[in-house]
Structure formats: structure tokens, C-alpha cells
Amino acid sequence: MKYTEEHEWLRVEGDLVVVGITEHAAEQLGDVVFVELPEVETMVAKGDDAAVIESVKAASDILAPLDGEIVEVNEKLVDNPGLVNADPMGAAWFFKMKIDDLSVLDEYMDEDAYKELIG
Amino acid sequence: MADLKRTVFFDLHVELGAKMVPFAGYEMPVQYPMGVMKEHLHTRSGAGLFDVSHMGQVILRPKSGRYEDAALAFEALVPVDVLGLAQGRQRYGMFTSQDGGILDDLMFSNRGDHLFVVVNAACKDQDIAHMRAHLSATCEVVAVTDRALVALQGPRAEAALEALVPGVAAMRFMDVAILPWGGVDLWISRSGYTGEDGYEISVPKAVAVDFARALMARPGVAPVGLGARDSLRLEAGMCLYGHDIDEGTSPVEGNLTWAIQKARRAGGARQGGFPGAVRILRELAEGPARRRVGLRPEGRAPMREGTLLFAAADGGDAIGHITSGGFGPSIEGPMAMGYLPASLFEGMIVYGEVRGKRLPAVIAPMPFHPTSYKR
Numbered sequence: 001m002k003y004t005e006e007h008e009w010l011r012v013e014g015d016l017v018v019v020g021i022t023e024h025a026a027e028q029l030g031d032v033v034f035v036e037l038p039e040v041e042t043m044v045a046k047g048d049d050a051a052v053i054e055s056v057k058a059a060s061d062i063l064a065p066l067d068g069e070i071v072e073v074n075e076k077l078v079d080n081p082g083l084v085n086a087d088p089m090g091a092a093w094f095f096k097m098k099i100d101d102l103s104v105l106d107e108y109m110d111e112d113a114y115k116e117l118i119g
Numbered sequence: 120m121a122d123l124k125r126t127v128f129f130d131l132h133v134e135l136g137a138k139m140v141p142f143a144g145y146e147m148p149v150q151y152p153m154g155v156m157k158e159h160l161h162t163r164s165g166a167g168l169f170d171v172s173h174m175g176q177v178i179l180r181p182k183s184g185r186y187e188d189a190a191l192a193f194e195a196l197v198p199v200d201v202l203g204l205a206q207g208r209q210r211y212g213m214f215t216s217q218d219g220g221i222l223d224d225l226m227f228s229n230r231g232d233h234l235f236v237v238v239n240a241a242c243k244d245q246d247i248a249h250m251r252a253h254l255s256a257t258c259e260v261v262a263v264t265d266r267a268l269v270a271l272q273g274p275r276a277e278a279a280l281e282a283l284v285p286g287v288a289a290m291r292f293m294d295v296a297i298l299p300w301g302g303v304d305l306w307i308s309r310s311g312y313t314g315e316d317g318y319e320i321s322v323p324k325a326v327a328v329d330f331a332r333a334l335m336a337r338p339g340v341a342p343v344g345l346g347a348r349d350s351l352r353l354e355a356g357m358c359l360y361g362h363d364i365d366e367g368t369s370p371v372e373g374n375l376t377w378a379i380q381k382a383r384r385a386g387g388a389r390q391g392g393f394p395g396a397v398r399i400l401r402e403l404a405e406g407p408a409r410r411r412v413g414l415r416p417e418g419r420a421p422m423r424e425g426t427l428l429f430a431a432a433d434g435g436d437a438i439g440h441i442t443s444g445g446f447g448p449s450i451e452g453p454m455a456m457g458y459l460p461a462s463l464f465e466g467m468i469v470y471g472e473v474r475g476k477r478l479p480a481v482i483a484p485m486p487f488h489p490t491s492y493k494r
Contacts, residue, residue, distance in 0.1 A: 030150070030154060030155055030156075030346070031154055031155055031156035031157075031448075033156075033419070033421065033446035033453075034419045034420050034421060034446070034453075036420065036474075052474065054420070054421050054446070056155040056156055056159075056346060056350060056445065056446055056448070057155065057346060058423075059421075059423065078419075081419070
């Protein structure tokens with residue numbers, strides 16, 4: 001598992017990268033009440049707005065962590081946004097991406113480095 | 120958080136694990152570990168305890184000793200029937216400006232030989248200056264600074280407070296009373312800002328923390344922060360000053376005509392005679408051009424403050440905007456209030472622009488969640 005400075009996690013699954021938000025991010029957001037997912041087959045560039053997440057407090061964007069194609073989205077979050085709080089690191093993944101070169105993941109933080117970031 | 124004031128409950132909030140945020144010049148708890156959603160639902164099923172000590176408490180004491188003199192003086196600042204308010208009763212009102220806007224909204228009560236007024240935290244300094252400037256000939260304007268203010272709201276509020284302060288169960292909605300607890304006087308009203316039955320209690324600072332702890336020891340009572348206070352009041356259709364109403368909105372535009380009693384309207388015993396009366400009486404007679412309404416977005420996406428509203432899904436200029444919006448935990452969906460042309464009516468669809476997309480919302484009656492006052 002890898003982590004971004006935007007508090008997203010990246011998990012390799014075969015030749016795909018699964019993207020979600022960290023437990024720390026979910027805690028900071030508070031109760032999630034709305035999730036808007038990208039369309040499947042969308043090409044995104046690193047840093048693009050890919051999904052929207054709204055908590056009782058505010059709206060936040062989920063950024064595409066990598067260049068690539070969105071190949072699958074987690075529709076369960078649309079019907080049950082609270083899943084993001086209940087299981088952010090597991091069942092509440094947001095989308096799966098196909099990227100050219102999985103080695104770019106090496107640039108991202110491992111768990112220890114991320115834990116250091118959030119103190 | 121430099122320069123922020125703290126209420127007497129600050130250490131208690133921290134002890135309870137609150138997340139503190141700046142609000143109206145104070146460091147206030149936005150939520151406790153329970154979280155906004157659960158705190159909201161807890162207030163609707165149990166009892167929520169809120170620190171609202173940042174609000175302004177003011178006594179207007181008539182120099183003559185007669186309530187009538189304070190009431191008539193106060194009527195020069197608010198478009199509300201103050202004289203006709205019975206002793207031991209509370210009423211909602213607002214300070215209006217010369218051009219008919221709202222300077223602040225407030226609660227006031229008739230306490231026999233004087234008026235007790237509660238105003239918003241962000242406006243309290245200017246409100247007190249406003250009252251001193253206009254009422255000093257007839258009244259002593261006393262800012263009450265040695266008291267804290269808490270609200271206890273929800274279906275279990277009555278039993279919790281009655282156990283500590285016998286007599287409160289007999290009060291009705293908008294009654295006020297002064298009752299003893301632990302050797303001090305509590306100033307109690309049966310009212311609040313959640314749509315639930317409950318009380319607001321002014322307590323001397325010296326014993327305020329003890330009082331809060333005694334309440335939290337009662338079954339069903341939990342501390343609730345400003346986050347849930349906002350979603351509770353929005354579900355109840357209540358205005359937040361500075362957002363849903365302000366100097367640019369009149370009480371008629373703000374859909375607060377219910378707060379302007381007959382005595383102050385055209386043909387009433389004391390018609391007009393408040394700042395902005397020309398505009399406000401005209402809008403009462405002719406109707407305003409725009410009005411505050413409730414909105415229920417049709418999907419799940421909340422429409423937040425500032426969202427522009429349109430008549431159609433495509434094209435055209437904005438016809439209004441949202442002033443408060445979010446997710447209602449009790450109604451399990453998004454809700455909002457905002458301003459729209461008064462020619463539109465309940466049941467009609469308008470479109471809110473969210474992230475570049477126009478999403479439908481229906482103009483809906485408020486409150487969004489039924490109130491449960493003990494009338």
C-alpha cells in the first residue's frame with residue numbers, strides 16, 4: 001500500500017491501481033453524506049479532480065493520483081456514502097485505474113512515511 | 120488561536136474531546152468525539168447540551184420601574200409587539216435598519232419589571248451600542264457578563280432538567296422562569312434552536328461548569344457542538360443571522376412576517392414606528408419581490424451556501440441563491456434555504472448549479488423535520 005500527500009491510498013491489484021482515502025482523511029472529513037464518482041473509461045491526469053466527497057461539514061475533491069484511465073468505480077459509495085467512514089481502507093475504495101507503468105508508485109510514501117506525515 | 124475569547128466551558132470542552140474552532144470571535148466546540156451526525160440524531164432522540172455562552176445577554180431595565188416603558192422604548196427598534204407580551208413569556212424579534220434590513224435577530228422576554236434580551240454573538244457589541252444609543256433615555260442597558268448560557272434540547276431534556284430544577288416540566292413553549300439551583304438563580308426559557316422541545320438556561324459563571332456536569336450525569340444527556348446545532352436548526356427551518364438574513368434582507372423577504380404581530384402592522388394599535396417601517400409595511404401590503412424559501416435537492420448532492428439557482432436546466436440568468444445548505448441527518452437527505460422570486464411557490468422545481476451542473480431542487484415547506492414543542 002502506498003500513500004499520497006493528499007491522504008489517498010493506492011493499492012496494486014493485478015495491473016490496476018485501486019484508490020481510496022485514508023482513515024486519517026475520513027476522520028478529518030467527518031460523516032460522509034455524498035460521493036460523486038468519475039465516469040468509467042475517463043482518462044485523467046495526475047492532479048485532476050476525479051471524484052467529489054461531501055461530509056456534513058464541506059465538499060472536498062478527490063484528485064487523480066496518477067495519469068491513467070478510470071476503469072472501475074465503487075457504486076456502493078453512491079448509495080451508502082457512510083461506508084467511507086466505516087471502512088475507508090477497505091470496502092470504501094473509490095475507483096480503479098489502469099496506468100502505463102506501475103513503477104511510478106515507487107515515488108509515493110509507504111505506511112511508515114505516511115504515519116510520520118500525519119504525526 | 121490568538122485573540123479568540125473562550126467561554127467558561129473551554130476546559131470542559133477540551134476534557135470532553137471537542138474539536139475547537141473559531142466562531143464569532145470565540146473558540147467553540149464544533150463537535151465532540153461522537154461526531155456531527157450522531158450528535159444531531161442524539162439531540163432528536165435523547166438530549167443535547169450546547170454551550171451558547173458566546174451569545175449576548177442583555178437586561179433592559181426601565182428607569183421608571185414599569186415594564187410598559189421599557190416595552191414601548193424597545194418597540195422603536197423592533198417591528199414586534201413588545202407591549203403585548205405577557206409576563207413570563209418570550210418572543211422572537213429582530214433589530215431593523217432605517218432601510219428595512221435586519222441588523223440582528225433576537226429573543227426577548229417580559230420579566231415583570233424589565234426585559235431580558237438574547238442576541239447573536241457576532242452582533243452583540245453593536246447591538247448593545249445600538250440599544251444604548253436609542254434606549255438610554257428610558258432604560259438602563261445592562262450587558263450581563265457574569266453568566267454563561269447553555270441549551271438543553273431534545274425529548275429527554277425535560278426529565279433531565281426537572282430532576283435538577285423542579286418546576287421546569289410545568290413550563291410551556293416560550294415560557295420563561297427564574298428558578299433556584301444549588302443556591303443560585305437560573306434564568307430559564309423553554310425554547311431553543313433545534314426544533315426540539317427543550318430549554319435555554321442562563322447560569323452564573325461561577326457554577327456553570329458544575330451545572331453542566333450535573334446535566335451530563337442525567338440519563339440521555341450528551342454534549343453537542345456547533346456542527347450539529349447548524350444542521351438541527353436548518354432542519355427546523357430556522358434562520359442563521361449573517362447567512363439567511365442580514366442587513367440586505369427585510370423581515371418580509373426573510374419570510375419572518377409571522378414575527379410581526381398585528382399591533383405593529385398597518386391598522387394596528389401601534390402601527391409602524393420602527394426603523395425601516397415604510398419598506399416593511401409596504402412589503403407586507405404588496406408582497407416582497409423575493410422571499411426566503413426551503414429547498415429539497417432531488418438527488419443526494421448537498422447544495423451549499425452560495426449555490427446559484429436557475430429557473431431552467433439550461434440557459435438563463437440566476438434567479439436566486441442558496442443561503443444555507445447541507446445534509447439533514449434526520450431527514451436523511453440534502454436540504455437548503457435560499458432566496459427566490461416571490462412569484463414561485465412550493466412544489467415548483469428550480470435548478471442549483473453544483474460543480475458546473477444544474478441539479479433539480481423542489482421548493483419545499485419548512486420545517487423539513489417536524490418540530491416537537493410543548494405548547
